[in-house]
Structures are given as C-alpha cells and as structure tokens.
Amino acid sequence: MEKTRKKPLLVGLSGGLDSLVAAYLMKIQKIDLYGVMIANTPESMQETGESIFACHQSEARIDRVKAICEHLQIPLTVVRAREQFQDRVIDGWLNAKVELTKPRSCFDCHRLRMDILFQKMQELGCDGIVTGHYAKLIRPTPESKVSVHTSNDLAFDQSSLLMSIDQSILNKLTLPLSDLQKKEVKKIAESFEIHPPERILSFGKCLPVTPEVTQMASKLIANSLLGEGDMTVSDQMVARHQGFHSLEFGADFLPPQARSGELPKKIIGSVWNDNKVILGPQDAFQDKGAFLILCHWGSDMEGMKSFKGFIHGAEGTSFEVLVSPKRMRAAALELSEGELRFTPGEIISVFNRKGKNAKLLVTGFIQGPAKYYPDNTLSLEVRGERGPEVAVVDKDFNF
Numbered sequence: 001m002e003k004t005r006k007k008p009l010l011v012g013l014s015g016g017l018d019s020l021v022a023a024y025l026m027k028i029q030k031i032d033l034y035g036v037m038i039a040n041t042p043e044s045m046q047e048t049g050e051s052i053f054a055c056h057q058s059e060a061r062i063d064r065v066k067a068i069c070e071h072l073q074i075p076l077t078v079v080r081a082r083e084q085f086q087d088r089v090i091d092g093w094l095n096a097k098v099e100l101t102k103p104r105s106c107f108d109c110h111r112l113r114m115d116i117l118f119q120k121m122q123e124l125g126c127d128g129i130v131t132g133h134y135a136k137l138i139r140p141t142p143e144s145k146v147s148v149h150t151s152n153d154l155a156f157d158q159s160s161l162l163m164s165i166d167q168s169i170l171n172k173l174t175l176p177l178s179d180l181q182k183k184e185v186k187k188i189a190e191s192f193e194i195h196p197p198e199r200i201l202s203f204g205k206c207l208p209v210t211p212e213v214t215q216m217a218s219k220l221i222a223n224s225l226l227g228e229g230d231m232t233v234s235d236q237m238v239a240r241h242q243g244f245h246s247l248e249f250g251a252d253f254l255p256p257q258a259r260s261g262e263l264p265k266k267i268i269g270s271v272w273n274d275n276k277v278i279l280g281p282q283d284a285f286q287d288k289g290a291f292l293i294l295c296h297w298g299s300d301m302e303g304m305k306s307f308k309g310f311i312h313g314a315e316g317t318s319f320e321v322l323v324s325p326k327r328m329r330a331a332a333l334e335l336s337e338g339e340l341r342f343t344p345g346e347i348i349s350v351f352n353r354k355g356k357n358a359k360l361l362v363t364g365f366i367q368g369p370a371k372y373y374p375d376n377t378l379s380l381e382v383r384g385e386r387g388p389e390v391a392v393v394d395k396d397f398n399f
Contacts, residue, residue: 006032007125008032008033008126009128010035010036010128010129011036012036013069014037014038014055015037015057015199016199017185017196018132021132021176021188021194024188025176027072027073034075035069035077036079036120038079038116040080040085040109041085052213053201054205068194068196079116084116092105094217096345097221097244097245100244100249100270100272101249101345102249118168118169118172131174133175134151134182135157135158136159136178138359144299146170146299151356152179152180209248214245226245228243229275229276232276233255238257249267266280266284266285286339286342286369287340288334288338289335290332290342290366290368291332291366292332293367295325295363296362296364297325301325305325306322308321311333311349312349319340321336331364333370342366344366344367344369346365348364
C-alpha cells in the first residue's frame with residue numbers, strides 16, 4: 001500500500017542567519033518546505049529602510065535569499081505587506097511619537113508577520129510553520145494548549161514574543177533552534193556555508209531617534225501636532241523642545257543651564273495636548289513593583305489567585321516576584337526584595353522558575369512602576385456621554 005505523502009511545511013525567512021539555519025535543519029530531514037519572505041517597508045521609505053528597520057528587505061537582500069533557497073531547493077514566495085505594515089506598525093509608532101510614549105513597533109511587527117505566515121500556510125496547503133525563534137513549545141497531549149518555555153540560550157531567548165500568539169498559530173509552529181545556542185547555530189551556518197547578508201540594525205532597534213527618522217516622522221504627523229513646548233521639572237520650565245517627534249520616552253536629557261557635574265534628567269512623560277514634556281530623576285522608573293496591562297497568561301493559568309514567579313534579568317540574573325492578577329487583562333507585580341527599572345511601555349515576562357526551559361506564566365506591558373499608584377488607584381481616559389472623560393479606578397478596575 002502506497003504511503004500518503006506528507007504535506008510540506010512553510011518556513012518563514014527573515015533573511016537572517018537563524019531562519020536560514022532553521023530551514024536547513026528541516027531540509028536535511030528530507031522535509032518538503034515552502035519559503036515565505038515578508039517585505040513590509042512602505043514605498044516612500046525604501047531608500048532609508050536599511051537604516052531604520054531591522055526587518056527591511058531590500059531587493060538586493062531578497063535576491064540573496066532567493067539564491068540561498070535555490071541552493072537548498074526551497075521555493076520562495078515574497079509577500080509585500082506594505083499597507084498592513086502601515087496600519088498595524090507605523091501608525092502605532094506615530095501615535096507613540098505624538099503622545100511621547102514608548103512605541104511597540106517590533107512587537108506589533110512580529111504579530112503581523114506571524115499572522116501573515118499563518119495565512120500563507122493555509123493558502124499554500126502547508127501543514128505547519130517553521131521559524132528561527134529561540135524558544136520551546138510544550139504540548140503535554142495533542143489536546144492540550146501549547147505552553148511557551150525558554151530556550152537553551154537565555155541571552156537570545158524569544159519566548160516572550162511567542163506568548164501573545166494565538167493558540168491556533170502556536171499549534172502549527174516548529175522551532176528547530178529551541179535546543180540550540182546561538183554559537184551552535186553560527187557553527188552550523190559556517191560548516192554548511194550559509195552566509196546571509198548582514199544587517200545594520202538588530203531586532204528591537206528599529207526607528208531609532210536619528211535626524212532622518214525625525215524628519216520622516218515630521219512628514220507623516222499633522223503639523224498641528226508638531227509644535228514646540230516646555231520641558232518641565234516639578235512644573236518648572238527648564239528648557240524648550242522642538243516637538244515630541246524629536247524626543248524619546250525614557251531617554252536622558254540635560255537642561256542647557258545644568259550645573260557642572262549635574263546628572264541628566266529622564267524623560268518620564270508628557271501632557272501631549274499642552275506640548276509639555278515632564279522630566280524626572282534618573283531613578284524615576286526604579287521601584288519594587290509595577291502594574292501590567294494587556295497581559296497574556298500561560299496555558300494553564302486559572303482564576304485570579306496570586307502566585308510567585310521569576311523575572312529573568314540581564315546576564316543570568318533572576319528576581320522573585322509576586323503576581324496578583326486583576327480584571328481586564330491586568331496584573332500587579334511586587335518584587336520579594338530589591339528594586340528594578342520598570343519603564344512604562346516595555347514588555348515584561350514572569351516565569352515559573354530560573355534558567356533554561358522555564359515556563360512562561362504571564363507577559364504584559366508595564367503601565368507604570370508601583371510608585372505611580374501610591375493610593376492604589378490610577379486614572380484612565382474613557383468615552384462618556386459627553387465625550388472623553390477621566391475616570392479614577394483601583395487596580396482591580398473597579399470604578
């Protein structure tokens with residue numbers, strides 16, 4: 001009886017080393033692959049794309065990846081999703097520039113890319129998706145939800161990125177690099193002469209505050225939102241700025257009249273409708289706890305009970321934390337000891353233990369350090385009968 005031929009897998013190719021090695025590792029197992037490369041950069045940004053987007057795919061880069069795919073006998077499809085990229089990534093970045101908050105560009109871009117890969121998987125009749133992520137996916141039984149765990153290389157771990165992906169996509173993912181370290185991946189690439197074109201920017205470094213990016217933003221933002229304004233410390237004006245689009249939330253700023261040896265201030269917020277920038281001390285975001293919003297919970301996290309976990313820091317450090325789930329996908333964090341920098345807008349993850357193969361329990365975006373809510377309340381802008389209104393709620397989102 002003739003065996004039924006297995007369906008091919010779709011492999012997402014960013015043009016970087018990791019995804020190409022992932023494709024190679026599947027190919028040597030004699031698994032049929034379709035390659036998909038996503039080119040997002042809008043037409044108007046093509047000339048500067050290489051220096052402002054880590055994910056930019058120039059025509060030269062696409063041709064180079066095509067040549068590698070031909071060598072590996074992988075048919076390649078290039079998806080040009082420029083309008084979707086504008087809607088789901090660039091528009092959000094512009095909103096953050098106008099409000100002087102931390103943008104989520106790379107996070108939004110990753111979500112978009114995974115959605116596109118899933119759609120192409122279905123269109124091409126593939127049975128799953130292969131990517132070069134450093135993370136582990138655990139399925140205790142075929143019926144179980146997929147849980148996300150750290151990889152074997154914590155320095156390059158990307159489990160937090162996958163935590164927000166829908167279960168329908170996670171169920172179709174294969175991660176060949178999950179048990180490898182970056183140095184091993186580089187050796188595989190060298191041994192089999194896989195030489196991807198080098199990138200100027202790495203993941204997370206997109207749209208840096210440079211003159212060319214500031215100039216680009218000024219062309220995309222309405223003139224009425226570009227006005228100059230005051231930079232203040234404790235409501236005292238210390239300098240003027242030339243528009244929020246030229247500044248970066250969380251960055252250092254040294255007032256022109258600062259005394260010799262004085263430390264720079266930190267850009268900690270804005271009153272955007274008054275064009276006012278708020279400056280604070282260097283330790284403005286340093287605290288023993290934080291408040292999270294837009295949380296994604298682990299596969300078997302149930303109820304609203306508090307639990308303990310670990311935040312993984314730089315260079316292998318870990319910090320024990322108490323997580324108190326709240327309504328509306330929110331949570332409060334409290335460190336067992338010490339303090340950390342909790343910059344609003346950054347993503348933070350809590351794991352069940354320290355080290356490799358740790359299970360991800362929750363990820364969320366920092367709304368603000370605990371010191372911002374000394375009375376256990378916060379203010380939210382809501383839409384009322386007469387238009388936008390400010391409502392004061394507690395951390396359980398009770399009005």
